Amino acid sequence: MTKQDPSKFFDRGHAAAYDQRWAGMAAINDAQHLLLKAILSGLGSQARVLCVGAGTGAELLALAAAFDDWHFTVVEPSAGMIEQCRRRAEAAGITDRCTFHEGFLDSLPEMAPFDAATSILVSHFLVDRDQRKDYFSEIARRLRPGGLMINSDLASDMTSPQYEPLVQHWVSLHRWVGLETKTDHLGREVALLSAEAMQTLLIESGFVCPTLYYQALLIRTWVSQVPE
Ligand SMILES: C[S@@+](CC[C@H](N)C(=O)[O-])C[C@H]1O[C@@H](n2cnc3c(N)ncnc32)[C@H](O)[C@@H]1O
Numbered sequence: 001m002t003k004q005d006p007s008k009f010f011d012r013g014h015a016a017a018y019d020q021r022w023a024g025m026a027a028i029n030d031a032q033h034l035l036l037k038a039i040l041s042g043l044g045s046q047a048r049v050l051c052v053g054a055g056t057g058a059e060l061l062a063l064a065a066a067f068d069d070w071h072f073t074v075v076e077p078s079a080g081m082i083e084q085c086r087r088r089a090e091a092a093g094i095t096d097r098c099t100f101h102e103g104f105l106d107s108l109p110e111m112a113p114f115d116a117a118t119s120i121l122v123s124h125f126l127v128d129r130d131q132r133k134d135y136f137s138e139i140a141r142r143l144r145p146g147g148l149m150i151n152s153d154l155a156s157d158m159t160s161p162q163y164e165p166l167v168q169h170w171v172s173l174h175r176w177v178g179l180e181t182k183t184d185h186l187g188r189e190v191a192l193l194s195a196e197a198m199q200t201l202l203i204e205s206g207f208v209c210p211t212l213y214y215q216a217l218l219i220r221t222w223v224s225q226v227p228e
Contacts, residue, residue, distance in 0.1 A: 015080030024177025053122030
């Protein structure tokens with residue numbers, strides 16, 4: 001099967017408008033970043049973090065501001081998104097602590113194992129389960145023993161009676177912050193997995209103890225570890 005390239009959704013026009021477009025969701029992102037910082041705070045000094053699909057740099061900037069001696073490797077296939085990310089990293093004065101890789105994770109040169117990885121709102125674009133498993137397995141392979149991965153994705157059990165109400169609330173959220181959203185792409189262009197299915201996928205990809213710790217309607221965030 002041809003490799004999916006979801007970065008095509010993030011062309012230069014989208015990239016330039018991205019931060020402004022999603023500004024109304026700041027409270028959700030702030031909560032995400034608060035928890036991300038707290039969970040990763042145990043890594044200690046000089047940690048090396050892999051940010052996959054970092055987009056315009058939201059999680060990179062949040063972590064870099066909180067941990068001033070950490071190094072970040074940014075992997076981002078969209079030229080427009082990584083341009084914005086670099087621009088924001090320069091403005092924040094953190095480029096000396098960043099390595100930027102424009103491309104997918106499988107083309108990142110081999111480097112020392114990472115202490116942690118983030119994949120925030122990325123993997124749901126991989127609707128083919130095998131490709132999604134390859135994606136998570138490659139992240140697991142790049143982590144040191146005991147290394148952590150935080151992944152946040154759109155997710156839901158589409159067969160549950162709560163699914164339709166949840167989607168309606170999702171639409172309401174978008175309207176409330178001044179955005180329109182379609183719903184017919186859910187489960188087709190964007191994979192929605194139940195908590196059980198996601199847990200199984202993460203374990204099959206090489207992680208232990210995947211733990212769901214945050215949910216905002218269709219967004220669910222997990223922390224997992226590679227074995228010690
Ligand atoms: C919704 S944005 C999220 C960006 C950022 N993580 C955030 O939370 O603001 C998804 C990003 O993932 C990137 N992406 C899509 N597929 C990817 C893949 N297979 N590997 C790495 N990045 C990918 C896209 O180019 C895009 O920048």
